[in-house]
Amino acid sequence: MEAQELLEEFKKCKEDPMYFLCNYIKVIHPMRGLVPFDLYPFQRDIVHNLENNRFNILRKFRQAGCTTIASAYSLWMALFKKHQTIVILSKGDVEATEVLERIKIMYGELPEFLKPGVEESNKHTFKLKSTSVIKSRPSGKQSGRSLAGSMLIIDEAAFIEFVDTIWAAVYPIISTGGRVFVLSTVNGVGNWYHNQYIQAMNNENSFHAIDINWESHPEYKRQEGFDKLYAQMEKKGVFVDKWEETTKKNMPMRQWLQEYECEFLGTGSTYVDGENLKMLVENQSDDYDIKYNNRMRVWKEPEPYYDYVIGVDVALGRDRDHSAFHIINRYTGEQVAEFYSNKTPINDFAEIIATEGNYYNLANVIVERNTIGNNLIDWLFNVLEYENLWMESNGDFGVQVSNKNRETLLARMEEFIRINAVKINSKRTVDELLTFIINNSGKAEADTGKNDDLVMSLALTIHILFTLSESDPIEVSTGLNKERDKPLAAAMSRQKAHVKTYGGVTEEDIKWLMKN
Numbered sequence: 001m002e003a004q005e006l007l008e009e010f011k012k013c014k015e016d017p018m019y020f021l022c023n024y025i026k027v028i029h030p031m032r033g034l035v036p037f038d039l040y041p042f043q044r045d046i047v048h049n050l051e052n053n054r055f056n057i058l059r060k061f062r063q064a065g066c067t068t069i070a071s072a073y074s075l076w077m078a079l080f081k082k083h084q085t086i087v088i089l090s091k092g093d094v095e096a097t098e099v100l101e102r103i104k105i106m107y108g109e110l111p112e113f114l115k116p117g118v119e120e121s122n123k124h125t126f127k128l129k130s131t132s133v134i135k136s137r138p139s140g141k142q143s144g145r146s147l148a149g150s151m152l153i154i155d156e157a158a159f160i161e162f163v164d165t166i167w168a169a170v171y172p173i174i175s176t177g178g179r180v181f182v183l184s185t186v187n188g189v190g191n192w193y194h195n196q197y198i199q200a201m202n203n204e205n206s207f208h209a210i211d212i213n214w215e216s217h218p219e220y221k222r223q224e225g226f227d228k229l230y231a232q233m234e235k236k237g238v239f240v241d242k243w244e245e246t247t248k249k250n251m252p253m254r255q256w257l258q259e260y261e262c263e264f265l266g267t268g269s270t271y272v273d274g275e276n277l278k279m280l281v282e283n284q285s286d287d288y289d290i291k292y293n294n295r296m297r298v299w300k301e302p303e304p305y306y307d308y309v310i311g312v313d314v315a316l317g318r319d320r321d322h323s324a325f326h327i328i329n330r331y332t333g334e335q336v337a338e339f340y341s342n343k344t345p346i347n348d349f350a351e352i353i354a355t356e357g358n359y360y361n362l363a364n365v366i367v368e369r370n371t372i373g374n375n376l377i378d379w380l381f382n383v384l385e386y387e388n389l390w391m392e393s394n395g396d397f398g399v400q401v402s403n404k405n406r407e408t409l410l411a412r413m414e415e416f417i418r419i420n421a422v423k424i425n426s427k428r429t430v431d432e433l434l435t436f437i438i439n440n441s442g443k444a445e446a447d448t449g450k451n452d453d454l455v456m457s458l459a460l461t462i463h464i465l466f467t468l469s470e471s472d473p474i475e476v477s478t479g480l481n482k483e484r485d486k487p488l489a490a491a492m493s494r495q496k497a498h499v500k501t502y503g504g505v506t507e508e509d510i511k512w513l514m515k516n
Helices: 003-015 017-022 039-052 068-078 093-108 163-174 192-201 227-235 240-249 253-259 273-281 345-358 373-383 402-418 427-434 452-469 488-495 506-513
Strands: 026-029 034-038 055-059 085-090 118-121 125-128 131-137 153-154 179-184 206-211 289-291 296-298 306-312 323-329 336-340 364-367 437-438 444-446
Touching: 003 026, 003 068, 003 506, 017 068, 034 364, 039 055, 039 068, 039 206, 055 192, 068 085, 068 093, 068 125, 068 131, 085 093, 093 125, 093 131, 093 402, 131 206, 153 163, 163 192, 179 192, 206 452, 227 273, 240 253, 253 273, 273 402, 273 427, 289 488, 306 345, 306 452, 323 345, 323 452, 336 427, 336 452, 345 373, 364 373, 402 452, 427 437, 427 452
Parallel strands: 055 179, 055 206, 085 131, 085 153, 153 179, 306 364
Antiparallel strands: 026 034, 118 125, 125 131, 289 296, 296 336, 306 323, 323 336, 437 444
């Protein structure tokens, strides 16, 4: 190119990072070697977000090329912006070195007119004569004190130890004008990355949340416009149409959910298996009304021809555990409402239960009577005179939960979820199930820093559903909408058949004997 053409090309690269990345950056692909970095649509969206938001946090799937994007964007900043310090923080020294090596390869493959020259290059620093520098550092407890810069990139943040301490140290420096890009695959719940991402999704912090899905990657799921790519892959024996099936076969479902579906799972084995958790996530509904200052969410109002059940787990209402209940349609097994609060006094909680119980056709209410549960029962029965409290065979209201029957209650809940005998609409409930784990000693419990109040109240509600289904028929009037409402009994019957016996001889045996 002539000098004027080179100048015009330089301006295009300076003004548009996407143009620069797609036309001049080369990367090493695991299958095709050194190739031009022609960004896929979902990768272009990431660059667009980097340009338009100061604070970005990305939840990514494995092998999405996001670290490569961060590296290439860092190089673009260093080349075309004066006096920039870009700091990349990785979980270890090996990772930090590898990231900087990628950037050096990208720089080395650029045409000469885009190279300002290198002033310093070592294991952790790449300084250009453009007066800008890229620093790649491993994480450490004191890392925050050396991360001042124009842009901070935290790679695989969910895996970095002391990242919360690092963030606390570096934020005051960045807050005055710096930019941040946090990216990671997920790594359980309760860590700094998980908390920041959830807060970003709820607009509770300054981060802009970016969520990408493996299905948007053309090397994982076939898409239009990539015929040349698919021909190259198939020559090497890689068939995109079979990628999902093959990958799932070669890893546990839990690993698939975490690394490709980007599900925030607990640190132990989840009590409900991964496939069913995925179904719950897909089926949850945001179409609800709220009551009692968002403590209660309502998906469906009561209908006169249905019976309802309510399972209650009570807490002190002093910012510790939560008081919770579910209202479930006894016929369809659908969760129609849910209450959840850690600031509701017990007498107010009783008033709400009685009000909603009467509203939902005098619903059958079961209360865990451990500790203050007895106080709640007393208030419901003696003060509010609620008429449909669950009673055990010994005449006691509610249910006393022990280590022994707790296992039975939870196992029944898991079974109902597994056989689709219950439909969970609430994201709050699903989130608790995602972090309800089997710990190292074999006990089912909430993961560290998480709650299980909605899980336990769900288990109590399902206890009523199961017990009533075993004892008497469910009467439903002609108001039933057969197209919309699937009977709970249908799911139960698919799981097991009820066989009448007479002294150990079945009804079928008697019919066979009479024929012969």
